[in-house]
Amino acid sequence: MKQGNNAPAIRRTSQAGHAGKEKRMFHLMMLPGMIMLFLFTFVPLFGSLMAFQNYVPAKGIFGSKWVGLENFKFIFSLPDSRQVFVNTLVIAFAKLVLNIIVPVFFAILLNEITSKIFKRTFQTIVYLPHFLSWVVLATVVTNMFSLTGPFNAVISAVGGSPIQFLADNNWFRKVIVATDVWKEFGYNSVVYLAALTSIDLGLYEAASIDGANRFEQTLHITLPSLMPTVILMTALNLGNILNAGFDQVFNLYNPIVYETADIIDTYVYRIGMVERQYSIGTAVGLLKSVISFILIMGANKTAKKLTGSGIF
């Protein structure tokens, strides 16, 4: 009704009212989601106060005894937890490095294949393992690395003695890292393939006129062009250095290899959910969350500084 009137003053109030209504509507739209986030993220955060308690489920958070940093001191006194920290860092760092090198290598090679049909087919196949769960792939991996699997068949064929890859502390971590790279290299190569297609073809033409061969072109044009993406991915993944991959390790490890396989998340699960030492488990988890959070914030800042874009 008011809109029909052309008087500027009235029109302005109408628009202001409209904007206020819109803001209220926006808040209303945010409300259900914020309630869920509050319930399942912020309430648990409050619950992690039990890391500073000797938590007894019957007494709850308000009735349990506060013990300050006792739980953390206890954790640091356990040789197990130091080992778990080391395992986590070793596995996560190896994954971080190889999950960049291998996908870059694969993307560069795949980019050299000019047949569209074959390129598509290869991509379709290598992306597939990313979408399968570790529950399913654990069985596949166990088949491959079992005493009767293909790897041991090759070892016997060349006269070596069979290796129990998944029950051998010398091998377990290597298998974990290798199979993670195997599962993800296709998916991880997507960003590098995208970066490769945006390289100016004129650069290659100029280089070949100067007499540079394909390999030299890769070395001096392709790799430097991929560097910003590589740096961004490295920085973002650095924030994950305490995530060595719970699902994978949990579905592949066994007590024989706890010494090298046990990572923070599997440790928390066993202490907290299986042995029901809630306070200790929560303390380890909280420690991990805090360190990860600091690392992610730092990594994102670094990525923004280096390449102008971060994830948030």
Place this chain on the structure above:
Amino acid sequence: MKKKMSFGKIISKVIIWAVVVIFTLSCLLPLLNMIAISFSGSDAVAANEVGLLPKDFNVSTYKKLLQDAQFWRSFLISVERVVLGLLINMFFTVSMAYPLSKSKLRFPARDVYIKFVIFAMLFSGGVIPLFMVVSNLHLTNTIWSLVLPGAVPVFNVILMINFFKGVPESLDEAARIDGASPIEILIKIYLPVSLPSLATVALFSIVNHWNDYFSGLIYMSKSAMYPLQTYIQQLTVDITQVTDAEQLKQIASMNNRTFNATKIVVSTIPLLVIYPFLQKYFVSGMVIGAVKE
């Protein structure tokens, strides 16, 4: 001279093809082996004679699986949670991403909300406190424990914010002058033009729900309530409980391997059905996911 050059070129072409093919086969062959095992006789599997093709081809384990009530109950629970979880995820993704995609001028509280959302994505209280919240809300042993704790898929929300930001402001402007409410604008203008992006986040959500075994493992105390992945995880868990290397070897060669392989193959079929769509959309999702918010 010219001939030598092209000879070198051929060699490098051959090497490139060989490496790419080896990488590709490494992804394909282990999966084919799993399928071959599921169609083989259990003696042949125990004797380790199955490679890429079934030996003593038969479908007996598939027939047996049709009768397996527990498997199908779990299958149904998984389907249920995917449908329910998808609806819930999409509701929260859209309802939060739309206001958050607006400029600070139109929605001044936006920055505060964004900080909360990102904090929720990056910082978690950990598995034990979450378990206690879910159990205090009496959600354990119900389907809600599988869909409510992850009701707001924060990463998808951020993806969707970026998608919505790409919609031309002029469309929105015109509708607002006509007096349309934000919800009308969202449903009539934003959603129709965002179908590919909605498909992307929907597919992520489907895959996550289908593949998740951990919520089932911690929130369900009865195996009758297990979703499919938890059920399969429990089939193979026995191996992880064994401390003796010799025993490990025995269990690995037990003849229920064919039956387990059948269950695994069938559990993967739904993913293979949506895989062509996944492949179509996830590339754009990944690329947009890497841009700044």
